Amino acid sequence: MSNVTAKEIRTLLRERNAILLAHNYQPPEIQDIADLTGDSLELSIKAAQTEAAIIIFCGVLFMAETASIVSPDKTVLIPRIDAGCPMADMITPESLKNRLSELGEMPVVTYVNSSASVKACSTICCTSANVAAVVNSLTESEILMTPDRNLAQYAASKTSKKIHFWNGYCPIHDELTEQLVLDSKKAHPDALFMAHPECRPEVLALADAVLSTSGMLKFAKDSANRSFIVGTEEGLIYPLQQANPNKAFYKASESMTCEDMKKTSLSDVLKALQTTTYEVKVPEDIRKSAVTAVERMLGITGK
Ligand code: 13P
Ligand code: SF4
Numbered sequence: 001m002s003n004v005t006a007k008e009i010r011t012l013l014r015e016r017n018a019i020l021l022a023h024n025y026q027p028p029e030i031q032d033i034a035d036l037t038g039d040s041l042e043l044s045i046k047a048a049q050t051e052a053a054i055i056i057f058c059g060v061l062f063m064a065e066t067a068s069i070v071s072p073d074k075t076v077l078i079p080r081i082d083a084g085c086p087m088a089d090m091i092t093p094e095s096l097k098n099r100l101s102e103l104g105e106m107p108v109v110t111y112v113n114s115s116a117s118v119k120a121c122s123t124i125c126c127t128s129a130n131v132a133a134v135v136n137s138l139t140e141s142e143i144l145m146t147p148d149r150n151l152a153q154y155a156a157s158k159t160s161k162k163i164h165f166w167n168g169y170c171p172i173h174d175e176l177t178e179q180l181v182l183d184s185k186k187a188h189p190d191a192l193f194m195a196h197p198e199c200r201p202e203v204l205a206l207a208d209a210v211l212s213t214s215g216m217l218k219f220a221k222d223s224a225n226r227s228f229i230v231g232t233e234e235g236l237i238y239p240l241q242q243a244n245p246n247k248a249f250y251k252a253s254e255s256m257t258c259e260d261m262k263k264t265s266l267s268d269v270l271k272a273l274q275t276t277t278y279e280v281k282v283p284e285d286i287r288k289s290a291v292t293a294v295e296r297m298l299g300i301t302g303k
Contacts, residue, residue, distance in 0.1 A: 005266040006033050012273040018054035019047055020269065023063060024213040025235030025261040030058045030269065037239060039214045041112050041127050044070050045298075056272055057280075058264045062088045064280040065116040069290045072282075079268035081278040083260045087198075088114050090168035091147040093121045100144065103164055107138050109145045109155075110293065113170075116282040118146065120289035123296070126151075128197045128212040130301040132158035137300045150174065154197040154204060172233055172258045173198035180253045181206050184229045188250050194219060195231035195252075203231065220244055233258045 010033065013020055021043040022034035031037050036046055040063040047055045048071045055076045057064040062085050064078040096108065096118060110122035111131075119125055126134040128151060135143060135155045143161055145152035147168030156163040176199050185193060185206070194216045195207035204210050209219050213236050220228055220240055227248040230237055234256050240249045271277070282290065 002029060002266055005270055009033055009266065009270050009273065012270070013056075016054055016273060017052055018056055018273065019050055019052035020056045021047055021058060021067070023059035023235075023261065024217070024239055025233045025258060026058050026264065027235070027262055028238045029266055030264055031238060033266070033269075034058065039127070039129075039212055040066060042214060043067070047071060047074075054276075056269060058269065059083070060085045060088075060260050061280065062113060062115055065282055066112060066294070068280050068282045069116055069119070069287050069294060072284075072287060075276070076280045077272045077276065078278050078280050079272040080263045083263045085113055085170075085260060087147055087168050087170045088118075091115075091118050091166055093117045096121050096146060096166075099166070103144060106142045106144055106164070107140050109134055109138075109143055111146065111148050111151055112294075114147055116286050116290045119293050120286045122146070122293045124300075125293045125297045126155075127297075129215055130297065131155045131197065133301050134297055135159050135161060135163070148198055150200055150204075151197050153201050154210065157201075170198040172256050173231075174200060175255060176200070176203050176231055176253050178202045178206065181229070181231065184250060184252050188227055188229055188248075190225075191227040191229045191248070191250060192223065192225050193229040193231060193252070196233075199231055207231065216240065217243060220247060220249070232256065233261060235261060 020034045022031045022037045044067040055067050055074050057067050057078050060083045064076050068076040107123040112127050144164045146166035149165045152163050152165030192208040194209050195204050229250050229252050231252040237249050
């Protein structure tokens with residue numbers, strides 16, 4: 001059944017000049033049929049550089065919005081419109097404006113894991129990989145970072161600037177405790193611990209490397225070490241293991257599963273292609289402001 005669906009998907013992708021993108025956390029069967037896998041920003045940027053007319057984004061809503069922001073002339077589809085990000089939903093343009101009126105005017109650095117409308121109200125975007133470079137590129141000495149408080153605290157450890165943070169968090173990464181990591185290290189004493197900056201500060205303090213999902217893929221490949229404890233959503237274990245069949249990867253915790261990232265099935269992808277649903281189109285006024293924040297970031301880091 002799955003094989004038939006995968007074949008139908010590949011045929012339709014060709015016929016419709018469509019490209020299939022899968023985030024590193026997507027289920028293995030989705031990553032297996034994707035044209036491109038990676039983190040959300042790199043996928044959107046690479047898709048923008050292709051001739052494809054349609055982008056099918058297997059991930060969560062803010063990722064499809066980012067694709068629409070950078071590829072306004074392409075049709076962007078998300079197979080599951082109910083695949084959202086609880087952290088991105090922890091801030092709205094209104095709540096951001098209220099906070100700024102309390103704090104006074106200052107640059108707003110917004111993580112790409114956010115809605116298009118929040119990006120549109122921000123000075124500049126950042127990713128988990130470039131947050132320190134982005135923060136340090138600003139001339140102001142006080143900054144508001146949204147929506148992830150853990151990423152903001154990580155940035156604060158890399159700058160002399162005063163970082164005000166939004167109290168948002170990724171429920172999956174924030175639940176990884178220091179004790180779970182210590183237990184994992186005890187069980188796998190030779191393994192290096194890779195942690196995503198969405199984890200709490202006390203967890204990052206135990207890490208051998210603090211990395212984005214793409215950073216973890218590179219680090220594991222380049223490292224001479226044979227085993228790793230993975231401090232991020234469990235979906236990343238699949239591409240890590242595929243790329244490094246002779247190395248061992250252990251979950252830092254058994255409960256790091258993002259349900260939203262697991263919603264998309266092959267039949268959802270097939271339906272998206274057959275019915276051209278669900279289209280994600282960022283309105284032009286919001287897109288213009290949001291793309292400015294994204295391009296400012298790209299101007300600094302190139303990624
Ligand atoms: P990156 O893949 O950009 O590191 O993001 C992690 C994440 O939580 C995406 O939802
Ligand atoms: Fe959002 Fe966290 Fe899920 Fe990523 S893993 S989509 S940040 S809830």
